[in-house]
Amino acid sequence: MKEMKRILLILTVAMVSMMSMAVSCREPEPEPEPEPVVVDKDYNFDLFVCAVKHGGMSKNKNGTYVRSVPDVTADQPMVEFTGKGIDITEDYTLESITRGKYYYQVPQRATGGFVKFHIERNAAGEESIVEDAEVPFKNNVYSARKYTHAWINDSTTLVIVGTADKATKIIWSKLNESNLAVQSEGTFDISLPTGYNAFSTTGLLTYRKSDGKLYYFYLAKPAAGLSDAATSVTYIAVIDPATMKVESNTAVPAEIMEETAGSAYGELMQNMIMYDEADNMYVAGLQTIDGKEMGILRRIPVGQKSFDPSWNGFPNPEGKLLTVQYLGNGKALSYSRDETLGTKIDSKSHFYSIVSLSNGARERVKFNGKDLQYCGGRFSQRSTVVNGKAYIGVGGEVEGAAEETNPTIYIYDCKTGVVEKGVELSKGFCFDIIRAMDAE
C-alpha cells in the first residue's frame, strides 16, 4: 500500500513538474480580445416591381412601383402594391446609384440634369419620394440609365462616366455627393483602337481602396449597339481619381474575358464587380464557349492591375453569369442563367448559387433542402447583402397548372449558410430589385 502511495506521489510530482515546465515554455497568455461587436444597422428594404414584364433596363412600359419596408422577415405582412407604394414610372428610372438612404440618377423625366432623392414613410407607412437636390448638367450630358459610377474621397465625391458622340468618346463628371454640384468634368484620353468604331455604352467603373485607383472596364466594339461578345475587346483603364488621367490602358486577352457581364448601364442595377476582405477585385464577364456566350468570373489580385489568367471562379457555366455579390469568408452569391431553360428576359431560367472563391465550386441556394426556384428577370437585382445576411428575392412560380406562388424573399445567413423564408410580395408582379437603404 505504501508502495502504491509512493508511486502515486512520484507520478503526481512528475506531472506537476511537466506541467510547470510546459507552462514555463509558452508565451505569456495575452488578454483575450473581445469579440468585435457587430451592431446591425437599421435598413429599409426598397422593393421594386414592374407590371406585366420585368423592367430591367427600362424596356418595361407598363409601370414601375416601389415599396419601402423596414423588415422583410416572414412574420411581416405581405407587401402589397395595389393602391400602395410609389409609382415611379413617369419620373425616375429603376436603375439608380444608391448610397446611404439616397438615390442619385439622371431621371426618367429628362429635365437635363441629375437628381438626388430619398424615400420617406409616414406614420401610416405610406411612402413618398422627397427630392433633396436637382442640378442641371454642366457640360457633359448623360442619358437616363446610360452611365456608370464610382465613389471616391470617402464617398463624398461621385464619379459618373458615360460615352458621347455615337459612343466614340468617354466622358466623365465629378459630383459633390451632398448637393450634386458638378465639381469637374472632362473626357478620358482613350481612343478607339484601329478596326473598332464604338465604345460600350457605359462600361463599368469601380474604385479600389487598396491602391486608390479607379478601374474602368470598357469594350471596343465594331459598331454601336448590340454585338456578339466575340467581336468585342475588353479594356482595363486605370485612372488616377485626383487628376482623372489614364495611367494605363490595356486590352484583356480574349481567352481571359471577351466582355464584362454588362457594359451598357454600369452597375446602376446589377452588381458585376465585387471585392473580398483583402481587396482582390472580382469581375463577372462573358466568354464564348461552343458558340454560346457563357459566364466567367475573373480576379485581379490585390496589388495587381490585370486579371489573373489562371483563376476562374465560375467554371463550367450553365449560361451567362449576371450578378455577383461578396458574402464574406471567400464566398459569393451569383445570379446566373441556365441557357437550356430559356434565354428571354422573362424566361424562368435564372437562379442563385453560392460560389466558393477558393475553388470555384458552387451550389444552388436551397431552402429546406430544395433549390430556390428558377426566376425570370435577366436584368434584375433581387439580392442584397447587409448585416451578414443575403436577402434573396425570387419571383412567383408557375409550374404547369399549379397555383402561382407569391414572389418571396429568402434570407441567407452568410456565416451559417442557413436559409430562412422571408416576407412575400403580392402575386403577379415582376419582382426586379431589392435595395437595402439606410433607415436614417
Added chain:
Amino acid sequence: MKFRQIVFVLLCALLRIVPLFAQDSLVVKGKLNDTLMLSNATVTARSQEQQLREGAYAVGAVNIRIQAATLQTLTQAIDRSSGIRIREEGGVGSDFDLSINGMGGNSVRYFLDGMPLDAKGSGITLSNLPVNLIERVEIYKGVIPASFGSDALGGAINIITNRQHRNYLDFSYGIGSFHTHKADFSARFTGRRTGLTIKPVISASYSKNDYLMHDVKVRNADRTAFIVTDLPRFHDDYLSLFAQLEAGVSDRSWADDFYLSASVSKVDKELQTGATQSYVIGMAERNTKALNLSARYAKKGFLTDRLDVNATVSQTWDHTQTIDTTYRRYYWDGTYIEGSYSEIRHRGKTLRNYRRPMTLVRGNFDYHLSEAHQLTLNYLLNRTGNRQDDAWDADYVPTDDALTKHIIGLSYNQVLFGGKMDNAFFVKDYINHLEVGQSEFASTSGAATAEASSTRNYLGYGVGSRFAISDPLAIKASYEHSVRLPVSREVLGNGSTIYPNLILTPEISENFNLGFFGSWDLGGGHVLSYEANGFARLVDNYIQATVSETEGMMQYVNVAAVHIKGVDGEIRYDWAGKLHLAVNASYDDCRDQREFNQDGSRSITYRNRTPNRPWTFSNAEASYTFHQVGLPDSRLRLTADYQWVHWFFVTWEAFGSASTKSRIPTQHIVNASLLYSWQGGRYNLSLECTNLLDALAYDNYMLQKPGRAFFLKFRLFL
C-alpha cells in the same frame, strides 16, 4: 303621317340650318328672300346629314359649312361631337390623336370624299385641310360600310368636300395669337363653251406657336441649379402649304364626273418637345412634302341602268425629312449645352429621308337589284413604300420596305316596310403584304425576327339595321367583326419620335352599337332632338402607343386585348333658328383583357382600366343668332362652348398609392366666338377666343396645350 314627316323635316332643317349665313345663300342663284332661301337649305340638309343619321350605321355628321366662317381647323368642329375626343400635343399643326368611342390612334381612318386622306400626303391632316373646302364631316362609329374599303377598327372620318355645281370664289384670311396666320382660297369655274371645270385650291397656314409654357424648369443665372418659371415656346414654328388643281367635266353621257387632279403639299414643322415636355428640343425639324396625281370617274347607270360606278386611281410621292443634326441639350429658356447625343433619337446625328410612295386604286360598284335592294362591291389597293436613307450618317444602311393592302368588300343593302327599316350586310377581305428591308434597332423594331416578306389574309363581316318606330323614336343596331391592319406609321415608325415595330399584328375587334334617336316638335318653333348610343369594342391585339425609354421616343405595341364598353349621347334644342343649345357626354370603360403574361403567370393588369386615356368627357354649346343687325342681309351669331374632360392616370390606376401617381388633370375649356355676316353671306368677319379662361390644360403625357388665344378671320364668298 306624311304631313307630320314634312313638318318634321322642315322644322329640323329650319332649326339646324338657319344659322347658315353665308353658305345658305350659296345654293340659291340670285337674290332670294329668306323663306325661299331656307327652303332650299332645308332640302339640302335633309338629303345629307339627316339621311346619314337615319341610316343603318352609327353615324355622326358635322355640318362644316355653317361653321366655316369662324373655324380655324376641322379638328375644332369635330372635337365637339358626341363620342369624339381629340388629344393634341400642342398648338397649331401639332400632332393629335382622335378617338371615336374610345378607339383612337390609327384605329380611326380618315377619308377625303371616300379616298384615304393619306393620298394628299402625310403632312395633310384634319388640322391643316382648308376648312372652306369642306361641306360636312361624317363620323362612322365602330362599324364602317364596305364601300369605304377600309380596315378601320374604331371608326372612320369621311370628309366631304364642296360639290356645288356653280361657279364660285371663296377666300379667307385669318390672323391670331401666337403669330398665327391662315389663308384659304378655293374656286370653281366652268367654261360655258367647253364645259371644262377647273377647281383650284390654295391654302397656307403659319404659326410660331410661341404660347406660354407654365412651370417649366430652367437653369439659374450661374447654371448650377434649376428654377421653375413660365416661358414661351421657342422652337415650334409650323408652316403648311397646300395647293390643288382639279380639272374635268361633269354631267356627260359617258361620265357623271371625270376629273384629273394634282396637288402639292409642304409642311415644315419645328419640334419643340419629345413625347414629354420635360424633354426640350431646340433645333430638330420634321419637314414633309408631297405630290399627288389622281383621276376619278363616276357614272350612274354604267353599261346598265342598275349599275353605278365610282373609281379612283391615285399616286402620291411623299417625302419626309427628319433633321436631327445637333448634339445640343436645350432648356426652356432656349439655352443649351453642347451635349453628346442628338435631340430626337438621342444617338448619333441623322438627316433621315423617308420616301413613302403611295399607290391607291379604288373601285366601287353599286348594283341596284330593285329600288329597295342593292349590292355593292368595293376594292381598294393601298401600297405604301418606305425607303429610308440618311444624308448625314454614313453608317446608315438605306432600306426599302413596302406595305401593301388589298381590301375587298361586298355588301347588300335593303330597305323594308316602306322605308321604316334599313338593313345592310357586308363582308370584307383584307390581304396584308409586308416587305421589310430595314434593320436599324433590330431588337427594338423586331427586324431581327420579322420575315423579310410576308402575306396575311383576314376576313371581316358585319351587319347594320335601323328601324323607325315613330318620329320621336327610332332604333339602330350594328355589328362588325373588324380587322385593322397596322398602318405604315405604326409598323415603320415616323422617322423622328416613333420607333418601327415590324412585328405588329393586326387588331381584330368585335364592334357592337345599339342606339336610339328621335326628335320632338314642341310647337312654337321649339324642337328637341336626341340620340343615345351604347357600344362595345372587344379588341384583340390592340395597338397601343407607348412611351419608349427616356429619349422621348414612342413605339406602337400590341396589347393582348382590351374591351371598351360605353355610352354616348347628345341632346339638342333649337328655337326658331335663333337659339341653339346642345350638350353631349361620353363615357367609356376600357379594360385590359389579357389574363396571362407571356411566362404563364396571371397578369395583374387583367380587367384594369387601360391607362393614359380619357374616359369621360362632355361638351356643351350655345349659340344665338340675330338677324338684320346693322347692314342689309346681315346676321350676327354668338357662340360659346365648353369642353370638359375628366382627369385620368398616366399609368395603371390600381397600382401604387394614388398620391404618387402621375395624372393628367381635368380640363375645363371655354371657347367663344362671334360671327358677323352681311350681304347674304358674301362678307363674313369672325372673332374667336379659344380657352377663354386661360385654363392650364394637358392632353398627352403632360404636353401643355395653348392658353387663351384669339383668332380674327375674314371670309369673302363670291
